[in-house]
Amino acid sequence: xxxxxxxxxxxxGVALLGIIITELVRPKPINWxxxxxxxxxxxxxxxxxxxxxxxxxDNKKVxxxxxxxxxxxxxxxxxxxxxYLLINSEIDLDKQSYTQxxxxxxxxNDVFLAGTYFGNIIKDSLKIETEMSYKLTxxxxxxxxxxxxxxxxxxxxxxxxxxKTIFRSxxxxxxxxxxxxxNEEEKISQVNFIKVKEGEGHIYFNTLPEAxxxxxxxxxxxxxxxxxxxxxxxRTTLYWDDYLKDGRRVVNSPMRFxxxxxxxxWAYYICLLSLLVFVIFRGKREQRIIPVIKPLxxxxxxxxxxxxxxxxxxxxxxxIINKKITYFLEKVRRQYYINTNxxxxxxxxxxxxxxxxxxxxxxxxxxxxxxxxxxTMHNEKDLIExxxxxxxxxx
Numbered sequence: 001x002x003x004x005x006x007x008x009x010x011x012x013g014v015a016l017l018g019i020i021i022t023e024l025v026r027p028k029p030i031n032w033x034x035x036x037x038x039x040x041x042x043x044x045x046x047x048x049x050x051x052x053x054x055x056x057x058d059n060k061k062v063x064x065x066x067x068x069x070x071x072x073x074x075x076x077x078x079x080x081x082x083x084y085l086l087i088n089s090e091i092d093l094d095k096q097s098y099t100q101x102x103x104x105x106x107x108x109n110d111v112f113l114a115g116t117y118f119g120n121i122i123k124d125s126l127k128i129e130t131e132m133s134y135k136l137t138x139x140x141x142x143x144x145x146x147x148x149x150x151x152x153x154x155x156x157x158x159x160x161x162x163x164k165t166i167f168r169s170x171x172x173x174x175x176x177x178x179x180x181x182x183n184e185e186e187k188i189s190q191v192n193f194i195k196v197k198e199g200e201g202h203i204y205f206n207t208l209p210e211a212x213x214x215x216x217x218x219x220x221x222x223x224x225x226x227x228x229x230x231x232x233x234x235r236t237t238l239y240w241d242d243y244l245k246d247g248r249r250v251v252n253s254p255m256r257f258x259x260x261x262x263x264x265x266w267a268y269y270i271c272l273l274s275l276l277v278f279v280i281f282r283g284k285r286e287q288r289i290i291p292v293i294k295p296l297x298x299x300x301x302x303x304x305x306x307x308x309x310x311x312x313x314x315x316x317x318x319x320i321i322n323k324k325i326t327y328f329l330e331k332v333r334r335q336y337y338i339n340t341n342x343x344x345x346x347x348x349x350x351x352x353x354x355x356x357x358x359x360x361x362x363x364x365x366x367x368x369x370x371x372x373x374x375x376t377m378h379n380e381k382d383l384i385e386x387x388x389x390x391x392x393x394x395x
Contacts (some may be wrong), residue, residue, distance in 0.1 A: 032161065034089045035247025036209065038064060038240060043215035044161065045247065046087060049225065050240060052217070062238045069093070069241065073100040082237035083110040087212045088245050092119035106199025110232050114209040116165040126196055128175070130207055131168040142182040143192060143208055143224055155227075156220035158210060165207035167191045174198075178231070179206070193228065204231060318378040321386055325369055328390050343370055357393060365389045 031042045038050035054062045061079075065072050069084070084104060091113050093101070098121045101111050116132050123129050140157040141164055166181065170191075179193030192207040210216055211224050232238075242248070258264040308320070329340040336354040338347065343366050352362040368389060372382060 033246070034209075034213075035245065036088050036213065037245045037247040038242050040247050041214060042247075044210065044213040046212055046214065048214045048217040049087075049212050049222070052222065053238060053240070060236060060238060062240060064242050065239050066242050068097060068243055070096040070100050072239075073104055078104070078109075078239070079237040080108065081235055082239060083112060083232040083235040084239045084241065085112045086241040086244055087112075087114040087209050089115060089209055090117040090119075091115040091244060092117070093121055093244075095121060098122065098125065101203075102198060105201035105203055108200035110202050110204065110235060112204045112206075112229070112232055114206040114212055114228075116163055116207055116209065118205065126175075126203070127169065127171040128167065128194075128196070128205060129169045130165050132163050132165040132207075134163065143179055143211070144182050145179045145193070145227065146177060156216075156223055158208065158216065161215070162208075162210055165192065167194060167205070167207065170194055171196075178204075179228070195231070204228075315380075317380055317383045318376075321372055321378050321383055324383075324386060324390060325373065328369075328394075331394070355393070361393065365393050 032044065033042070035042055035045040037045055037047075039045070039047060041047045050062070050064075053060075056062075065084075069086075072078075084101065102125075105111050117130055118128060140159045141162065142155060142157045144155055164181070167177075174197045176195045176197075177191045177193070178195055179191070181190040181192055183190045194205050196203040196205070206228055208224075211220075211228070216222075217225060255268070258268050332338055332351065333340055336351065338350055338354065340347070348363050348366050349359065351357075351366070352359045355362065368386065372378065372386060375382075
C-alpha cells in the first residue's frame, strides 16, 4: 500500500471514530410520546405511579395485568373487593372486554379509567361522551373536586402536553360528577371526573390521564393523582392494566404466534440449536472437495501419429521403412552400446547376446533390414513385416 492510500485510510478511520464517539456521548433527545406503561421512564410513562402504588399500603396488593381485560377476567379467579385500573391517552374497549368489566363491577368491584376518549361501546352503553380540544392547552388548567373532603393539599395546575377534555354528556340518573376544571363562568360544563354506579360496584372516569404520568407525578408530587385514587383506596387488590397502552411493545414478526406459545417457542429454539451444532460438527468432519485435474496430454505421441498418418496417406513406404530402421538402430546403440555402422556376423552375435534373443531370431531381423536397405522400391507388405519383426524383437 502506497503512502497516499495509507493516509486516506487513516483520515477515514479517524473521522469514523469521531462520529461514533459523538453519537455515544451525545445526550438522547427526550421522548414526549405517550406510553403509560409500568416500565417506561419517559415523561408520559407511568413507572413512578406504578412503583408508588406498590408502596402505597402494605395491606394492598398490586398485580400487573399484561393481557386483554377479557382474557384476564374470563380465565382468572380475581380477588373480591378489588379495583381494575386502566390509564391511557385513549381507552377503546372491545365488546367482550366491556362485558367482562361490567360483570366485574356488578360483583362489587371498581373499575378506574383515565383517558381522553373511551370508545363507542361505552358511549352507547353508559351514555357517556367526551369532548376534546384538538390543540395543545395554551393556558394552565386547574382540576378541582365538588367534594371539599377530597382536598388534601392545594391542587396543582396542568399545561404541557395537555389536550383539554371534558364530559359533554352523561346519564345523570346513575352518574355522579366528582371533579371539574375550574371556570368562574360555568363549572358544570367543565366536568372531567365522574362515578357511575353499576350493580354493587362503581366505574370511575377521568379525562386527565397526563396527571398519572411520570412528568406530572414528579412536577406536582402526585397531589391530584392521590386525591383521585383515594376514591378506590378501600380496595385491597389493584389490577394494573399494562395491555391497553400506547407504549405496549408489540412483536410484529411473523414468528409472533410461535414465540407466544411456550411449546412452540422451545421447539423453535431447540431446532435452531440443533442446526447450529450440526453445522459446527459437519463442517469439521466434511473434507473439502478435491478438484479434478486433467493430466497433461502427451503431445509428442499425438504429433508422431499425425506425421505417420501423413506418410501413410502418401504411401511413401520407403521413407517410413528407412525411419523405422534408423530408429531401431539408434535404440540398439543407446541401449546395448553396440556400433551399428556394419551389420555383419559379429554385430549379429553381439546383439543376440546383449538383447537375450536367439541367434537365429536376431539374424533373421538384421538380414531383413539389410535387404530392405538395399532396395530402392518398397511396398506396404515390406513395411508391415518390418514392423512386426521389430516389435517382436523389442518386446
